[in-house]
Amino acid sequence: MFTTSDHFLYGEGYLTAGLAIKIARGKIKGIISEASRKNIVRSRQVVENIVEKGHPVYGINTGFGPLCTTKISKEETKILQSNILQSHSVGVGEPIDSEIAKLMMILKLQSLSKGYSGISEKTLDRILWHIDNDAIPVVPSQGSVGASGDLAPLSHLFLPLIGLGKVMYEKEMISTAELFKKTKLNPLDLGPKEGLALINGTQFIAAHAIKIIEKLHSCLSQADIIGAMMIEGLQGSVKPFFRELHQLRPFKGNIHVASRVKSLLKGSEIMEDHIDCDRVQDPYSLRCIPQVHGASRNAWLHLKELLEVELNSVTDNPIIINEDLTISGGSFHGQPLAMAIDYACLAASELGNISDRRIYLALEGNSPGVPKLLMENTGINSGYMILQYTTAALASENKGLCFPSSADSIPTSLGQEDHVSMGSIGGRKALNVVENLEKILAIELLTAAQAFEFRKPLKSGIILDEIYKEVRTKVSFAKEDRVFADDIEEGVKMIKEKTIINIVNQVSEREELSLETLFSKDFEVY
Known part of the structure; x- marks a missing residue:
């Protein structure tokens, strides 16, 4: 069973709008299944192997968008992922409703738990913590053009993973630094491709x-x-x-x-x-x-x-099919x-x-x-x-x-997008x-x-x-x-x-x- 009366299995379960709303409102609990964890670990290992071998793969050891031909050294691949969250956090306007932001996290967790994104278990577990503890990131409403994923809103959504941004917690808007003091959490050290996997996707559109x-x-x-x-x-x-x-x-x-x-x-x-x-x-x-x-x-x-x-x-990019096949496509569109x-x-x-x-x-x-x-x-x-x-x-x-x-449609990313x-x-x-x-x-x-x-x-x-x-x-x-x-x-x-x-x-x-x-x-x- 992928969904019971009180549990939904991320990565395995068939998610509907109604189920997502129930998870967001605490009526059922979402958990990452063991089968999904195996796929996540396998996909993560593929990314680590790509970094070790040095063969250029978009977003893992190259720059982003028009910088896709810029090679990134093994030592810099982690810095790249932290930088992408910061550089893409350019949202403006009033924050979206916290329930929509929470839905975004639920939808992103479902997509990443499929095991084709090369993200780590610890990062997904931290997202799950935010959902379960109603520590919901503050996301500006404007700034996404709806392709290459909802880049700006998703960047704001995941700034708290690296200790930045703001969250709604216990009915208050506080800085992530203050959240960490209250909860004894520490910032995550994102590995290769993780930042890109987090912000590439359609979760802002889908949550709305x-x-x-x-x-x-x-x-x-x-x-x-x-x-x-x-x-x-x-x-x-x-x-x-x-x-x-x-x-x-x-x-x-x-x-x-x-x-x-x-x-x-x-x-x-x-x-x-x-x-x-x-x-x-x-x-x-x-x-x-x-x-x-x-x-x-x-x-x-x-x-x-x-x-x-x-x-x-x-819905992210590139997609890690297996050790021999990674595809840079347009599933984020x-x-x-x-x-x-x-x-x-x-x-x-x-x-x-x-x-x-x-x-x-x-x-x-x-x-x-x-x-x-x-x-x-x-x-x-x-x-x-x-x-x-x-x-x-x-x-x-x-x-x-x-x-x-x-x-x-307005071209972005110097015409790459x-x-x-x-x-x-x-x-x-x-x-x-x-x-x-x-x-x-x-x-x-x-x-x-x-x-x-x-x-x-x-x-x-x-x-x-x-x-x-x-x-x-x-x-x-x-x-x-x-x-x-x-x-x-x-x-x-x-x-x-x-x-x-x-x-x-x-x-x-x-x-x-x-x-x-x-x-x-x-x-x-x-």
Whole structure:
């Protein structure tokens, strides 16, 4: 077994985004397996032999980048590795979130433990110590171009190994020198190739992709639920969610979303109340939820599948195959993830875009029984009018962030690295878009609940009714204007804490409803 309920074996185990998050949050422990240690030792010995023989191999006894033809003496190979960490620590900007930095260490340990990087056991054990003891290096957010690896952020990530840089430890930012005083550790003396192995790789991009996978997955699930609430509040039609329709255009995401929404609307008195009404069809923001949400789910699934390949790959350079074969290739290049991250960024933006349209639709007053601006006494009150200004601003900001970072490339390293992925920029940008999306969905949740109120005393389906009740424990029905920023803050908290997803799961379990009608494994497991 490579993974148990409480252990993951670095180098042998199959790492997923969900497992990496569990390790980062201390829910399971990662250990380096004995089989991996044998491979690590074998690979390390190959590097030592190369140094002894003096045959030039990139990064072991040569300079880096455009200095690849500069021979390094046996005596200088260790100095070279310490120097590379220092010279490449050129990051700027605010530090990334500590959890992302911790994920970077987890992903790097998984890659190096495969035994193709020529790194030593003692170095990997020190990285493992940092993970297990939550001594997380401080990593600036800007400075990587996403090829030749995420050089700058990874250099900052591993400065503490040689006694430099800063760490977050016991909820404080301290120097590594102070950390060593507290823990009685000493700086490591890196051997040949170790510095290069540490900083060559895609772990900054991949760690951001993990957070995108987690957060966007939550948003996708909640967007379906909130969309179903809005359909009830505005008395939209359930027919666009029939299986018979989507079997004729069977995109996986569309079928999944349609099935979920139809299940959520099942048993609703609100939907039954207008079954014979004169309206022929709803606006796209209601009717096309399966197509739009479904397309975003397909983008999420694409990123998840590519990310899992990356999480279980060797991404540094050169690669030590065996005693006779070392390969200087391009496994550090971020393009495979960079393009998929840009796709996911667009998918997240579109979820917010259609959510804003549903909010606007709810304010128009065109649904029987639902007043304009979702408030009876308007004029003296502005109602929910200005909440939509906020979602419009956020949706517009997201559109501006959708230009694909991977479409750009600026040559670096005096032309040696003449095509780069910019995946690091795409990762930061996509995460920003998803966090804006969380705010848009929070406002739609409040708007849908407000519209919902005007359907009383009719009851909703059992799940949506429980969600409505939970929302009302946090945010009351608005009869007149108030400081809506306070309501939005509560809504954002509910979205971030996955409150409504938890209610779906609790009610389904309590009522013995089949989750298979609501969820599919493709879109739930990550």
